[in-house]
Amino acid sequence: MDDHLPSTPDLTGTVDDRQRQLAALSRESLTAEWLRQQLDDTLRAWSATETELDISREGRADY
Incomplete structure (x- = not known):
């Protein structure tokens, strides 16, 4: 990988926001490492929400 190329920004926001951001990116610019990091970040956020x-439930x- 060429370290001089700008890195792809992390996906942020709601699920819809992340889907829009991902759709706007060129498939050729997405590395397996970047995709894995986005998946890990999303799963951590999902886990925290769950x-x-x-806790709320x-x-x-009633006990």
């Missing part, structure tokens, strides 16, 4: 939802549970 954890927050679980548990707070409403």
Whole structure:
């Protein structure tokens, strides 16, 4: 990989935002490493959201 090329920016925002950003990028500019990093970031965000939802549901549970 040529270190002199500008790096592809990370995807940010909502799922819809990320999909729009990804669609706007040239497929040729996307490396496997970059795609893996985006997947990892997205899964971490999804996991954190699920954890927050679980905590919220548990707070409403009757014991």
